Amino acid sequence: MPEATKDIASSRRVKRGAHWIEWMVGGLCTLLVAALILWIAYHAVINSDGVPELDVKVTHQQANAGGSYTVSILVSNKGTRTAAAVPVTGTLKAGDKVIETQEITFDYVPAQSTATGTLLFKADPAAYQLDIQASGYVDP
Amino acid sequence: MQVDGTAAATSGDEATRSPDEPAPDTFLVGMGRGVAGALLFALPMQMTMEMWELGITMERWRLALLMVIAIPLLVGISHRIGFEDTFSWKDGARDAMIAYGIGILTSAVTLTLFKLLMTGMPAEEISGKIAIQAIPASIGALLGRSQLGSGKDDAEDDPQAGYGSELFMMAVGALFLNLNMAPTEEMILISYKMTPWHALATILLSITLMHAFVYAVSFKGGHELSSDTPWWHALIRFTLPGYAIALVISLYSLWSFERLDGVSFTPAITAMIVLAFPGAIGAAAARLIL
Structure with missing residues (x-):
């Protein structure tokens, strides 16, 4: 019994003579981790002091059955920092007169990424001038 | 008197039983351990708001994929460390499915208890909420069945602790912590x-801790380096394959939870690096926990 235990214990040791598959897997994983470190380090050097750059686009407009109007928007952040709690305000204007204002808040718009959402208007946005903008952000 | 009669009946019963077939009371004890394991491991997730929301909002095919991936995973765990009597893949598959069943049932009960499941809800919502909880619960059930009893140390007498099996256990350990954390907004x-x-420092610390955990510090079940290695x-x-596994599993968990x-x-x-930090700890500690 002590001998058997000893055998198992020694088989659990990392021995010098390992199968070539172990070295191949190990080598590939080392390359993967090294690539990851280099990628992050590269970004650390080029843009550790970036800011969010927010841009809002209308992707789709449609009238709903209930009489409301849907305006789908895409918020993109071209900057290298994430913006949190981004309020996006849509205003319908006829000349200087504000007809309707709707606002939604995006929890996060990650760096160099996009987020989508929808504003719901009671008036038809096609009949007025539609003004959409991100009015600020919080640093996460 | 009653007790004596029962004991006699049981021993008589056991005499006619083939040795690899567990007695019914052993089976019930195993089920009890399974339920305990499921609760122990899955309650943190069952009491997490994001997990309830994911049950409703998660794309159905991602949920289905997760549920299908869980099956070979459970069979693998069961074969590797599972219930004491598991020797063959057939037994492994049986224990895995029992654990899955325990996971589904315990999740349904706890979620009902928390008033997260109600009769008026659409079937898709009920099934989604249960399904997403059933995966960690079933892993817990399987681990509970093997770990919460008998005091038998699987690591000592496991016949096939090969390289692939080591990596598989690291994957289970990583997945386990990741399932806990990936759904949360944090x-x-x-x-x-x-x-x-910070990300760079996290990578280096993850690898260092992982290496220290299992391969430098001689924990129970960990590798003891022979002096000339x-x-x-x-x-x-x-360590590096273990970390790569933790990274891949983090990526999958994050993608899966949208x-x-x-x-x-x-x-x-x-985000993958952040989640791989607990994943790496889970992978390294897998040999201790599992």
């Missing part, structure tokens, strides 16, 4: 707060 929030320098042998053959939708490459990579 994972992406941390990654957004971090600068690339250079330290970097174990680093390349075990944390990467619309996110570009670098922020996704940072």
Whole structure:
């Protein structure tokens, strides 16, 4: 019994003579981790002091059955920092007169990424001038 | 008197039973351990708001994929460490499915208890909420069945602790912690707060801790390096593959829980690094916990 235990214990040791598959897997994983470190380090050097750059686009407009109007928007952040709690305000204007204002808040718009959402208007946005903008952000 | 009669009946019963077939009371004890394990491991998730929401909002095919992936995983765990009597793949598959069943039932009961499941809800919502909880619960049930009893140390007498099996157990350990954490908003929030320098430090600390955990410190069940083996042998053959596994599992968990939708490459990579930190600890500690 002590001998058997000893055998198992020694088989659990990392021995010098390992199968070539172990070295191949190990080598590939080392390359993967090294690539990851280099990628992050590269970004650390080029843009550790970036800011969010927010841009809002209308992707789709449609009238709903209930009489409301849907305006789908895409918020993109071209900057290298994430913006949190981004309020996006849509205003319908006829000349200087504000007809309707709707606002939604995006929890996060990650760096160099996009987020989508929808504003719901009671008036038809096609009949007025539609003004959409991100009015600020919080640093996460 | 009653007790004596029962004891006699049981022993008589056992005499006619083939040795590899457990007695009914053993089976019931196993089920009890399974339920205990499921609760122990899955309650943190069952009491997490994001997990309830994911049950409703998660894309159905991602949920289905997760549920299908869980099956070979459970069979693998069961075969590797499972119930004491598991020797063959057939037994492994049986125990895995029993654990899955325990996971589904306990999740249904606890979620009903928390008034998260009600009769008026659409079937899709009820099934989704149960399904997403059933995966961690079933892993817990399987681990509970093997670990919460008998005091038998599987690591000591496991016949096939080969290289693949080592990596598989690291994957289970990583997945286990990741399932706990990936649904929460904090994972992406941390990654957004971090600068690339923080991410870099996280990678290095993850690898260092992992290496220290299992291969330098001689924990029970960990590798003992023989004195003539250079330290970097174990680093390349075990620690770095373990970390790579933790990274891949983090990425899958985040994608599965829809944390990467619309996110570009670098922020996704940072979130993966954040989640791989607990994943690496889980992978390294797998030999201790499991």
